[in-house]
Amino acid sequence: MKKIKFAVMLVLLLTSFYNYAQQAPPNKNKVKVSGKVFEKVSKQPLEYATISIMSPNDTKVIAGGITNPKGEFEVAVAPGTYDIKVEFISFKATEIKGKNISGDTNLGVVNLSEDAAQLNEVVVRAEKSTVEIKLDKKVYNVGQDMMVKGGTVSDVLDNVPSVSVDTEGNVSLRGSDNIRILIDGRPSNAINIAEALRQLPADAIDKVEVITNPSARYDAEGGSGLINIILKKGKNQGFNGTFIASTGIPEAYGLSGNLNYKTEKFNYFTTLGYNHRTTEGAGLTNSEYLNADGTPKGYLDEDRDTKRTSDGFNGRAGIEWTVAPNTFWTNAINYQKSTGDTQDLINYYNYDAAHAFTGTSFRLNNGDTSNQSVEYTSNLIKNFNDKGHKLTADLSISKNDDDNQSVITASPNFQNTLNNQVQKQVQLQADYVLPLGKAGQFEAGYKGSFGDLNNVYFVTDDTGANNPNLSNTLEYKENINALYTQYGFKVNKFSYLFGLRWEDTNIHVNLLDTNDFNTKKYNNLFPSAFVSYEISDQSNFTASYSKRLSRPRGRFMNPAVNYSSNINIFQGNPDLDPSLTDKYDIGYIKRWEKVTFSTSAYFEDTKDVFSFVRTPNGEVINGVPVILNRPINLGKEQKFGFEFTFNYTPYKWWRINSNFNLYNVKTTGENTYIDFNNNTVVQNLDNQANTWFARINSKLTLPYKIDWQLNATYNGEQKTAQGKNLGQFGMNTAFSKDVMKDKATIAFNISDIFNSRIMRSYTYLQNATTLESQTSYSEMQWRKRQFNLSFTYRFNKPKSDREKGGQPKNEGDGGGDYPG
Template structure:
């Protein structure tokens, strides 16, 4: 593997040197035209403005380019006299006539003014593509995706390139769930992130940024990268907004509003929404047990029927204050509240070796859930000049609760469980950016994150008509995590090469305390996280880049809580307080090319992770409580003859992942757009797990595994007659081998239609999620005898569908706001939480 990495890097370096030499040999007699395109009123850079160079008295354009995220352009021509035209959709173009270009020429700042007369006729042409591919990240514009109208953030993420969301709402990037999710550049403080994303309406989201290899400016957390969800903040002068109403089947409905009022000094923005959602699911597990001679012993078939309902309210209000022309202060309050009911019915059917029924039973879990999240955020920006010299400061204070209680009926036993969690979090951050002349930049900052989680877990058994607390299975967890971080980075540009080097230091202190049993566990560690990025600009339309970063993944509350989860009496979950963090070295080589109708991006990546933690399942009757006792529900190795399976996270050892992906945006016609993404990777895991059986024997499980899989997604958007928009999106996750079996392939297809009405002030949209009802998690799992690895003791086939096919209808009404409003950013916010992090100086 080291040879492969070395070969890839050598190939990149030789390729860069060759292209550099070619460019140099062909440009000996060329000169360079440079400049910067700005919006006239706000002085903000305009990305993707076009520059065209035409010889005087001719019509054929001989050279041109587009501006980068900083509004800068760089066009190479032969010496001569030219007409130079700078254009941006919905702005008045600027043309410089008869410019004598005999040497390198800097046109300085070119200010474009908005052309109000053209706004109505350029709405469609001004529409951004759903997916924008940038050198260091992919940006997904939510407003252009009909699939997510009336949906949630989980629906949004499931349409983002390189990102997938499984049927239970868990988010993964490039096939790994070892990621960090940010909201407006700050880590999400939700206890149950999957549930929080399902409660936040898609209408509140402006765009999503996917950063696969973050720079030192970002938290080191998230071995496979970051996903940054940016919320809407209106920027138009005056009072404007959007109302959205939606309904669907299974029973779903919602109402939301995004309102904004902006004056010269103040900008008030608010988002509020209510939604009621029903998720119906089903599943089955068919298990076959074997005798020692390999013959069938018995069978167990399980069927599962689930129904989850959620009532949710989401609110956000804030004020942006332009204190001075160079100082901006934003304050906001975020509030989420949800309640719900969970019904989970499992039927068990037992058969003998001849498939003759021997009995059946059932287990009904009726539960109530609820949560409340409150967060205050403050952001202060001080711009010292218009060259990028600035200081930003951020503060976040939050309190989150997550409660659930269940009544478990499985005659002749009855149980109750209670799980209440309260989390408090404070985050402080300061970032300083200092340009050091043309093409170089210094940056430094500090971040502190201080939080604690209190988790009360309670199990009660019905005894003589009264519920009595089970002291062995109940406990209170206190989890404290304090992190202090410092970082610095320096970027510079030499000819067509850009460099960005950074170093981050993080000091972590974690306490895992079990208050009922007086068990205390403390972990202290600090690490250095270097990062390096190199980019070679082949032309204004194409780039090569290579990057490296070290990342970290910390085990969190549920993973480290040794209290037993008693939702099932034969499938036991138990956390591991001895988990260590995993460290990942990430390497990425990428290429980006833009044509008139096509944008193509591809990358090869390698991830080397040590102490990776993963879940392991093994048959055991031993449920070990925090005080070291072995207790029910399995005093032997079975419950009613059924082997008990324990599920627990461990540090496996080492994981290596190598893969490549490409993203392609293609617009063959103005009325047709195609977006596609493909990812292929191989994962090799090396490690083992040891445990004691009932007889005190040490059993060693070999968890070595190697798997190859792939996933792809394609989306087509077509404008039909009568201005009806139609979108069709399909995705497929390939089959993947696991340490104890395999996960089968999964296919899903979604579609949506939309039509503008009321003179384009309103839009009606209808979408169908999972048209063929095919998005099911399907897997095979095999267990072998501890002493004879060739003797299979049981095999199981499982499938589960968290959410069945859904239909959704939505109505959107806009006032004082056009359909494809560009939402020009009059205040230079730091909403990405790292706009300069990872970007190369120009």
């Protein structure tokens, strides 16, 4: 079965590559026709507008091109007289008849108006591609993806090229979880980011940007790159909105609404949502214990069954005020609250050396969770002119409360655990952009981030006594100040962007119960450099470098023990140091009429990389040694890989996009610790592994205007220092149909059709003192197959509403595009 799944994935991927269009022959013309294409009402640039140049009274296109993110175009033609046509989906085309072109000609700004007739039709071509490939990032448009209807942000990210989400909700980019997640260009303030992403509904998301090699304008945090989640904001004049209701199996239901009221000076927007979710999971661990001579000592099988339920509410309200024609001020309040409970039952089955059954025990963890967060954001933009000269100021103030309480019942006793976390965060940011000359741009800015986390954790036994070895109070304070500057310019077909960022970090990690105080102060310079060569109007080559940093946070730093299993436990390490990464990337992008293709080769060199190690902690429960899993600064990691991404539209009713990533990881380092017999143990954790990742997504329109979407994902096997992770396959599908004169949509999706998204791994551990060893096989399935049905209703808002090639005036990711 695994070979069949692998073959299906490979055939689909290779077939897609085989079908893309042929490259046009080189252009030898001598003069250039240039200009800009804007939306007439909003004055925003239209990216991907098409320019066609034809002989007079002839429909055959002689030359053509498409606009870049700034709405600019440049087309080479021979001198002569031509008809010029400028088009964009759902807009009225503009034609210039009989234009005499004798030399380089600038047509100026071409303004396009919306075509009301097209906007009220359901035209497959009017939909923007689910995935847009750009030179410096990939943009995933959530509204076009039926797979995520009624789902969460975790579901959204798991469909984004280069991104994957494991069975526990952890997000990785190009196979690395060393990333930074932003929301509207600002770092997420959530204590548990994986859980926060599972609580935020997909319906609140507009699009996701993936930036694998960020420039100096971005935080240095995130060794492998950034993921920017952009929330929905109203853009249409008047009062309009969308309501979505959903239900699913296992039991899940939700209701959400996006409302917007826009006048000439004010834009009011709000998002409200409630959801109830039931998540069923399962797992197992089969362990064999060996004597020093390799003979069996005993066996232990663990079976885990997990059921989680949660009720979540999210609300967002804001107002954008056009203070002056060139000044915009946006204020918003975000609020999230969720409660839930978890039932986690583990059954233990013990066997002797001959594999004869000797006894059983169990461990039941009944947990209650409650968390809420509130955040105020303010954004002010001052445009000094219409050429990009602007000043932006941002403020964010947030507070997060996270409470977890568990009653752990085990034969023959029980325990209570309580984990209470309160985090407060203030962020200040200012960015200044100054165009210089015809093709230059200077940027500079400041960023301040000031956080305070207090974590109280304790474990009590059946007598009510506190366990001092497991309980603690953590106080974590982090203050970061940053300055950056960068300059971009264009010379002929070459574009350059050079930047430098400085960050000063001051961290206090205090364990109040044991009077253990740690202070970490450091400052670093983070250079970045980007070079782009415009081969033609449709193809570009890029090379980039940046230095990145990863600070340990969250559960990595928290010494509180995850006590859901009493023989396999996790504990954070408050003494972790940051890791530094040098990133190199070479990329190529090519656009044809039906295909956009990009490829890149990348190299990452990381020092003091974080790694998890498993060691016996000296305790033995029912004859089974307890294994402690904790993070350390391992040493050095080098990663080299290739990535391919493309969009293909063979017909107007069928779209395909796919992503393939192949990489090699080499880790060098060792772990030294003192074992329970007071012996110094050195673990050699050198490791080298090859692995790959592939995803393909197909969306087509069936008869009766039924849309069908199917995607498949495969994560290849990967060797680790203490074992290996096996390959993982998953497939999802969805159907949707517009009803009620296209004012509503019904969608049905199935997540994990084959119920195959299971994390499987082998682990080998050896006691360096006694030479006894342990081999384990584990499976973990965080979420089983799910079915979901959703109903979407739109009022005063046609289905074909989509981005018009540019962002709203107050929206962005912290800076503008560099020249070229």
